[in-house]
Amino acid sequence: MKILVVAATKAELSFFYQHFNLPEEDFVENKKFDLLITGVGMVATAFALGRYLSPQYDLVLNLGIAGAFDRSIPLGTVLNITEDTFAELGAENGDEFLSITDLGFGENRYTTKTQIKVALAPAKGITMNRVTGSEKSIQTLIERLNPTTESMEGAAVFYASKQLNIDCLQIRSISNYVERRNKDNWKIGLAIKNLNDWAIAFVGEMN
């Protein structure tokens, strides 16, 4: 099985690079897997996947940190994002939001179709251009989509994988709660360590 590991930043895969002794490059070819660093956000992700994703891959493994709407989830928890939505893609009609699906322009929500079993709790994600940081935006998103997590790439990776009919797993480790921005509250180091421990074990077992 050939896996394409995809992350937004090298920092999110720092221990993974170390463990597999990978060169510090954005695209790394390896016997067991290839690895792609896309840059942050949907546009950078779509561009990078447009260049590197091909039918040679059996699985896209999207890894990264994420914010959680649900405060009962401890920071550092690693989750399987089985559903992800382009939350801002659509049109405002006064206080109402019309998704691209409502507008008749296709799917805005993607679900993982892989049969690969992952021993992590499933969660529903949304993908945003900006990190949500106001009470009003948080309430609006909860009322409209009831998400558990938020990232800036997840739905774009599901989208690209679906275009080529390649299975996709999105695994995210919670670095922060979605709240008014206060980076002092983020536990990025813990989230990255737990994410990398999971990814090293998973890739080892899959090959």
Ligand SMILES: O=C(O)c1cccc(C(=O)CC[C@H]2O[C@@H](n3cnc4c(=O)[nH]cnc43)[C@H](O)[C@@H]2O)c1
């Ligand atoms: O400041 C650092 O040390 C640092 C190290 C590694 C990564 C970062 C990032 O900021 C990564 C950006 C990445 O994180 C995702 N993310 C994390 N929390 C949220 C959130 O609350 N809302 C949306 N996205 C979030 C996102 O996918 C970014 O690509 C910093």
